[in-house]
Amino acid sequence: MKTTRLFLCLVAFLSATLAGNRADADELVRFESAPVKLSPFRIRKANEQGENLPQPQGTPLLGYLSRPQGDGPFPAVVVLHGCEGMRLSINELWPKRLVSWGYVVLVVDSFTTRNIKDTCQSYLPDRVFDAYGAWNFLSKQSFVDISRVALMGFSA
Known part of the structure; x- marks a missing residue:
């Protein structure tokens, strides 16, 4: 009986805490990953072969x-x-928690625009460029202190 009451009190407390700290904007945004930089070796080889290398572009992403x-x-x-x-804990639970602590949160979806379903058993794109693209997107938002940005990741 005590355990049930304690559990109900905890649920009520967490519900009130999360309800009072909801984000005022949960929105889908679009941005690009940072362009992959060509290595000096690749540039030199292209020049030796008379090849014109196109300027790298970023990958369209959702966030x-x-x-x-x-x-x-x-x-x-x-x-x-x-x-x-994108699992529930990544797309909903962590953002709610971080927002309640006073952070802007940008969850990067690296798979949808690349048509990737699951990479646990296969190729994973070089996502460091996705992180830099997200940082670039946040740097243009007036409500973000760009000198205080952290990166949080899971299993990859």
Whole structure:
């Protein structure tokens, strides 16, 4: 009986805490990964062969942006999912928790625009460029303190 009451009190407390700290904007955003830089070796080989290398472009990506209420500027966290892709804990639970602590959160979906389903058993793209693209996107938002951005990732 005591355990049940304690559990119900805990549920009520967490519900009130999360309800009072909801993000005022959970929105789908679009941005690009940072372009992959060509290595000096690749550039030299192309020049030797008379090949014209195109300027690298970023990969179109989707992200989920959540933020605390107010004008900011707030510190931010870029969240990269693991090899299983967008799970509930990545797309909902962590953003709610981080927003309640006063952070802007950008969850990067590295798979949808690349048509990747699951990479736990196969190829995983070089996602460091996705993180830099997310940082670049956040640097253009007036409510983000770009000098205080962290990266959080899972299993990859």
